[in-house]
Amino acid sequence: MDELNVILTGVGGQGILLASQVLGVTAVKEGFNVRVSEIHGMAQRGGAVISHVRIGKKVYAPTVLEGKANVILGFEPLETLRNIKYASEETLALISKEIIVPTGFSTQPVEYPNFEKIIEKIRQFTEKIIIIDALNLAKKAGNAITRNMVMLGALAATGILPLKTETLKETIQELVRPAYVEMNLKAFELGYAAISK
Amino acid sequence: MAKLKDVLLEDSPGKRVLLLGNEAIARGVLENGIGVVTTYPGTPASEIGDSISLVAKDAGVYMEYSANEKVAVEVAAGAAVSGVRALAAMKHVGVNVAADALMTLAYIGVRAAFILVTADDPNCYSSQNEQDNRYYALLGNLPMLEPSDPQEAKDMVKYAVEISEKLELPCILRTTTRVSHTRGPVTLEKLVKPNLKGRFLRDVKRFVMVPANARIQHKVLLKKMKEAAKISEESPFNRIVRKGNGEIGIVSSSAAYNYVLEAAELLDLNAEILKLGMTHPLPKNKVVKFIQKHKKLVVVEELEPYLELQLRSLAKDHAPNVEIYGRMNKPELFPSYGEFSTRTVIEALAKIFGKQPPANFREINEKYADANKLLLPRLPILCPGCPHRASFYVIKRATGGKVVYTTDIGCYALGIQSPLEIGDILICMGASVGTASGISKVIDENVVAVIGDSTFFHAALPGLVNAVYNNHRFVLVVLDNLTTAMTGHQPHPGTGVTGMKTPGKRILIEDIAKGCGVEYVKVVNPFQVEEGVKVLKEAMQHPGPSVIVFRAPCALLVTAEKRRKAEKIVPAEIVDEKCTGCMACVKLIGCPALVAKNGKVTVNEALCVGCMLCAEVCPYGAIEKAGKEAQ
Numbered sequence: 001m002d003e004l005n006v007i008l009t010g011v012g013g014q015g016i017l018l019a020s021q022v023l024g025v026t027a028v029k030e031g032f033n034v035r036v037s038e039i040h041g042m043a044q045r046g047g048a049v050i051s052h053v054r055i056g057k058k059v060y061a062p063t064v065l066e067g068k069a070n071v072i073l074g075f076e077p078l079e080t081l082r083n084i085k086y087a088s089e090e091t092l093a094l095i096s097k098e099i100i101v102p103t104g105f106s107t108q109p110v111e112y113p114n115f116e117k118i119i120e121k122i123r124q125f126t127e128k129i130i131i132i133d134a135l136n137l138a139k140k141a142g143n144a145i146t147r148n149m150v151m152l153g154a155l156a157a158t159g160i161l162p163l164k165t166e167t168l169k170e171t172i173q174e175l176v177r178p179a180y181v182e183m184n185l186k187a188f189e190l191g192y193a194a195i196s197k
Numbered sequence: 198m199a200k201l202k203d204v205l206l207e208d209s210p211g212k213r214v215l216l217l218g219n220e221a222i223a224r225g226v227l228e229n230g231i232g233v234v235t236t237y238p239g240t241p242a243s244e245i246g247d248s249i250s251l252v253a254k255d256a257g258v259y260m261e262y263s264a265n266e267k268v269a270v271e272v273a274a275g276a277a278v279s280g281v282r283a284l285a286a287m288k289h290v291g292v293n294v295a296a297d298a299l300m301t302l303a304y305i306g307v308r309a310a311f312i313l314v315t316a317d318d319p320n321c322y323s324s325q326n327e328q329d330n331r332y333y334a335l336l337g338n339l340p341m342l343e344p345s346d347p348q349e350a351k352d353m354v355k356y357a358v359e360i361s362e363k364l365e366l367p368c369i370l371r372t373t374t375r376v377s378h379t380r381g382p383v384t385l386e387k388l389v390k391p392n393l394k395g396r397f398l399r400d401v402k403r404f405v406m407v408p409a410n411a412r413i414q415h416k417v418l419l420k421k422m423k424e425a426a427k428i429s430e431e432s433p434f435n436r437i438v439r440k441g442n443g444e445i446g447i448v449s450s451s452a453a454y455n456y457v458l459e460a461a462e463l464l465d466l467n468a469e470i471l472k473l474g475m476t477h478p479l480p481k482n483k484v485v486k487f488i489q490k491h492k493k494l495v496v497v498e499e500l501e502p503y504l505e506l507q508l509r510s511l512a513k514d515h516a517p518n519v520e521i522y523g524r525m526n527k528p529e530l531f532p533s534y535g536e537f538s539t540r541t542v543i544e545a546l547a548k549i550f551g552k553q554p555p556a557n558f559r560e561i562n563e564k565y566a567d568a569n570k571l572l573l574p575r576l577p578i579l580c581p582g583c584p585h586r587a588s589f590y591v592i593k594r595a596t597g598g599k600v601v602y603t604t605d606i607g608c609y610a611l612g613i614q615s616p617l618e619i620g621d622i623l624i625c626m627g628a629s630v631g632t633a634s635g636i637s638k639v640i641d642e643n644v645v646a647v648i649g650d651s652t653f654f655h656a657a658l659p660g661l662v663n664a665v666y667n668n669h670r671f672v673l674v675v676l677d678n679l680t681t682a683m684t685g686h687q688p689h690p691g692t693g694v695t696g697m698k699t700p701g702k703r704i705l706i707e708d709i710a711k712g713c714g715v716e717y718v719k720v721v722n723p724f725q726v727e728e729g730v731k732v733l734k735e736a737m738q739h740p741g742p743s744v745i746v747f748r749a750p751c752a753l754l755v756t757a758e759k760r761r762k763a764e765k766i767v768p769a770e771i772v773d774e775k776c777t778g779c780m781a782c783v784k785l786i787g788c789p790a791l792v793a794k795n796g797k798v799t800v801n802e803a804l805c806v807g808c809m810l811c812a813e814v815c816p817y818g819a820i821e822k823a824g825k826e827a828q
Contacts (some may be wrong), residue, residue: 011575021215021380028215030384035346036215036380039322045788047577058462059345060455062379065539067556079602082572085565088556102575103789113571121568144803174200 003056004162005064006155009083010075011100012046015148019073021050022152026163026171027055037062046103050083055162071160073151074098074135077118084167087125094154095122095135096147130158130195139192146180147188153191165192205252212385212412218377221347222286222314222370224385225354227256232282233276233309234260234389235269239288240323241377242316246286247685250696257390262687265626265655266291270298270313274367277311278404279395282358282637286314289330290625294656296333299712302367303337304414305404306421309395310361310368312337312354314585317373319499319536325606325625325685327534329500332478334369338418340425340435341477343451347381349474353434355386360428364421369477373499375452375536375655383769408566421519426478429714434474441469445550446491448484448504450476453497460542460652463555467494479507485515495549496523499537522549576770578611581790582752584723585609588676589617590786591721591729592645600643605629607649608683609676616787619647627656634660634669643737644671650670651681651689653706655763658713664742665714672686672736673744675706676723678751686754710744717743724749726813756806768805768823769812771798782811782820 006023008016017038024036037052052063067088074080074095087093101112122129132154138147138194149172167183176184204214205224216224222245225236234253236246242336246262253260259276262270266287273283287295294313299313315333318324334341340360344350350372357368402410429435440463445468449457454472461468471487473479488494488511496505505523512519522545524531530545531537540558547554580584589612592602604610604620605628613620622632633646648657653675660674681687688694693703710718717739729747736743759766768790778796782788790805791798802823813821 012577024380025215029212034380034382037215037375038378045582046575048575060458061377061539062381062452062455063538064344065459065543065556066558067561078573079575081568084568084576085561095322101792102573103578103792112573117571121571124564124568146642184290 003054003059004071005069006053006055006071006073007064007083007086008051008053008073008075008110009079010049011079012049014049014051014075015135015145016051016075019148019152020053022168022175023055023163025175027165029167029171030163031051032162033057033059035059035062037172048079055131064166065070071155075147075151077115078113081118081121081129082163084122084125089126091126092128092130092158092160093122093126094132094151096151098135098147099133130154132191132194134191137194138187141187141190142183146184149184149187150191150194153188154195156188157195159193199485199516201248202251205248206388207385208257208388210385210387212546213382214385215380216347216348216351216383217244217380218317218344218347218372219244220248221383221506222349222354224383224646225351226258226284227252227388228351228386229355229358230311230389230391231282231358231469232258232393233281233283234258234271234275234286235263236286237263237266237269237291238681238687239291240684241318241372241374242286242288242291242314243684243687244377246696247687253697256388259391259393262689262696264690266295267298270295270302273311274298274302274307276395277307277309277367278305279397280433281395282310282391284312284314287316289317289322289328290324290326291315292330292333294626299333299367300337301406301411304411304418306365306418307361307367308365308398308492310358312357312361312368312370314370314372316377317371317500317614319373320716322374325623327500329503330371331476331503332501338422339367339369339477340364340428340475341371342474343371344376344474345451345454345472345474346376347379348383349434350376351383353474356434360425363382363428364425366421366425370676371451373452373536394453415613416812420759422478422711426481427699429475429478430482432475432480436472437487438470438472439468441491442467443490443492445469445493445495446471446487447495447497448473448487448508449503450474451498451499453499453542453815456537456539456542457497459539460546463539463543463544464550464551464552466546466550470822473504476504477819478737479504481511484508488512488516488519491519493549494519494522495546496521497531497537497542497545500533502533559612576614578614579608580752581788581804582755582808583608584678584749584752585676585746586786586788587723587726587730587749587808587810588674588729588747589619590810591723591726591733592619592647592674593617594726595730596643597647598702600645601640603629603633603636603644603646605648607652609647609649612647612804614787616784626652627660630657630660630673633671633673634664637669637671645674646671648675650675650677650691650706654690654704658709660698661710661715661742661744668741670739670741672733673742674733675744675746677706679748680751682751682753686751706746707744715742715744717741719744721746722749723747724808724810724813733768752806752808767807768802769800769807769809769820771800772819772821772824775817777817777819779816782815785814
């Protein structure tokens with residue numbers, strides 16, 4: 001592997017920054033060079049979130065080149081579509097089907113586009129699409145807030161990561177508050193099982 | 198690898214850890230015996246101060262959230278002239294506030310290291326402008342370093358300490374969002390315990406800038422900068438990277454350098470790169486040699502043509518035949534606005550040198566344009582339960598939207614969105630007060646100024662004193678959510694907590710207003726809508742400036758506190774029999790937790806924190822706390 005480029009995208013509050021950090025910290029542990037690029041501040045207040053994670057020997061730029069993502073980890077369908085320009089036909093789009101309707105316009109209810117139509121547009125970039133019910137799996141693990149760990153587990157199960165699953169779990173244990181470790185690891189396992197079966 | 202606090206305090210030289218650029222700067226503080234760190238929070242600089250605040254007690258560092266950036270620079274300067282190493286961190290526009298102190302601090306210099314960190318924000322991710330602060334180094338005659346990644350950010354703290362102490366001058370460390378907010382591997386070095394005990398040695402000619410002394414000190418400064426130029430010539434941070442055949446040379450710095458490196462590889466470009474890390478003063482001889490060595494030269498830098506201007510001037514004298522490309526002659530390839538990406542640089546270099554880009558960007562654009570048709574915008578909004586939403590609703594009710602609203606820097610700038618639409622002019626920290634004064638002087642309608650608590654302490658005081666003194670008639674509404682919310686919940690003078698996480702004297706905004714001579718001062722809970730409307734209407738009748746403090750804690754703090762105490766968060770609930778589907782709640786307050794569907798309103802329980810503002814505005818009493826009926 002020369003490099004692995006992951007785009008994580010969704011809505012502020014879905015735990016995308018922590019998921020990116022888990023990938024980055026694990027990659028450093030395993031001796032890779034890493035760049036994780038985040039947006040803080042104004043952009044996080046319920047707005048669209050994108051995080052770039054680049055793992056490899058020679059990664060310099062903090063952001064992924066358009067058309068060069070290996071994986072798009074989409075926490076929300078519309079946000080996956082918003083960042084689909086990072087994909088090529090080689091890209092794996094791993095998408096959570098949790099829909100979050102943009103709320104900036106609640107006075108005039110907006111019509112959220114049909115899910116199938118969104119997937120259809122994504123398919124114009126890549127056929128390699130996996131859809132996962134991350135929200136429900138997270139609830140099964142104990143709380144909706146663990147959906148980021150479901151997504152990481154699912155990503156690990158695809159086998160695309162150059163990282164050991166055990167090291168990922170070890171990093172989760174270190175970065176998550178002690179009281180929530182068990183729940184987060186369970187979410188990770190549920191995500192993993194959903195893809196590997 | 199563990200929690201940030203442990204990583205920052207870990208004394209294991211040689212260990213590689215993942216750090217955010219800002220955290221790497223904080224680690225640099227701890228590895229270089231810097232004893233005093235001051236800041237005013239602001240994206241993308243905030244995590245520098247926050248990281249130090251986390252470990253200050255354990256590391257023996259004094260850290261403070263200063264009232265504003267000017268004070269932060271002065272406090273740090275006070276330590277540095279007394280022999281204690283200091284660092285002041287701020288966002289780019291914060292340097293504007295601090296500039297008065299900084300420009301003359303250059304004349305007197307320092308006795309121990311002084312580092313000023315400016316974090317610039319190309320693309321205005323969280324800022325009101327995207328000014329290029331490298332010009333401050335030119336303006337003030339100060340040495341400047343520009344890191345490209347977290348490792349270099351930490352290394353440059355060490356280097357800045359050396360330069361600052363060698364020259365006895367403040368040194369600027371300039372990052373951008375993509376340096377401050379990028380995580381990368383960083384190799385730890387030994388921790389160095391700071392010396393916090395200073396001594397102020399009197400030297401009136403050097404430290405008291407009356408004109409007679411300033412004239413002399415200006416010359417001293419210019420002499421120091423000659424020394425700085427020598428340092429820059431030999432600096433290991435100004436170096437040639439990659440081999441070329443003498444045809445093409447590229448000059449770059451900061452985040453842009455990373456894109457250049459990748460673009461050169463991906464285009465298989467036979468180009469040498471001069472990476473500049475110390476960008477003021479420039480290493481003129483090194484640069485001239487580099488220009489002379491090549492036939493074509495490209496300057497790749499974000500925002501202003503800071504390097505390009507200087508390079509062109511050197512080339513004119515020393516290598517007039519070299520073709521130079523940059524934003525001054527190719528603005529269509531290198532825009533002066535926004536941030537760059539690898540794509541920007543690939544497209545520019547491919548065009549200049551007739552190369553094939555590694556991806557078909559045109560095809561990507563076309564396909565994306567088609568996908569784009571389906572997209573809806575998703576903008577940042579006030580959180581569910583945000584007290585600002587209640588304040589804005591009160592303001593709108595009391596004023597009927599028929600006044601001019603001047604607003605300020607913070608979460609509440611989001612008040613401009615529908616349906617609240619509070620905010621007609623926004624310039625900079627504190628400007629709500631000054632602009633309200635001017636506007637009220639020349640228009641017939643009422644003016645309501647809106648400002649946050651932290652921003653009030655930061656920059657409203659002179660404006661308020663001015664308004665009282667000159668009798669400007671407007672209502673100043675202070676949205677006091679008891680924290681600095683936008684930047685990550687830092688304390689401020691109104692919170693009673695310091696950066697050392699110790700109790701501090703709590704200063705009340707209403708006391709300040711009264712102390713400034715404001716005659717009408719009231720404190721209201723914005724969730725008490727009727728009371729708020731009454732008070733605001735009364736204030737608008739007042740013949741001079743008036744101040745209303747709307748006080749209620751940030752919703753994020755309230756829910757975090759509840760979660761910590763394992764208290765249940767009880768959401769609102771629509772009583773179906775009473776709800777007529779009038780949509781008043783949805784139309785009046787624009788809360789993301791209220792969802793209108795098929796003529797009915799539902800509450801998104803995952804989002805709702807139970808602030809019950811919606812119940813206040815419902816004309817039919819159809820909204821209650823969930824589970825109330827069952828009781």
